[in-house]
Amino acid sequence: MTNPCKDEIDSILAQQRLHTEQIQELCEVVRRIEADTAGIVDVFQSLNGAFKVLHCIGKLARPIGWIAAAVTAVVAAWASIKHGVIK
Structure with a gap:
């Protein structure tokens, strides 16, 4: 005759081993995802810096346009005066 408590304990231990294996597999998946997304995060951080630079250039564009105009x-006017168009 088998002991029902022993059978139940064995079942719980088997489930615990299964869950431990599943947790280890999930941890490995998370590590791979973290490694894969690290490059993407770097790209977004670089783009953030680039947008800040473009924003500064945009702020300078209007005054530079006025100066150029x-x-x-x-x-x-000088060319017109020099060539006699304006007297």
């Missing part, structure tokens, strides 16, 4: 107007 003013220089162009002065050069055009």
Whole structure:
């Protein structure tokens, strides 16, 4: 005759071993995912820095455009005066 408590304990221990194996497999999957996504995180961090630089360039674009327009107007006026268009 078998002891019902021993059978139950053996069943619980078998389930515990199975769960331990499943947890180890999940930990390995998580490690692989972490390694795979590390590169993606680096790319996004780099893009974040690039967008900050582009934002700064965008802030400078309008004043630089005004300066370029003013220089162009002065050069055009000078060329007109030099070639006798404006007297």
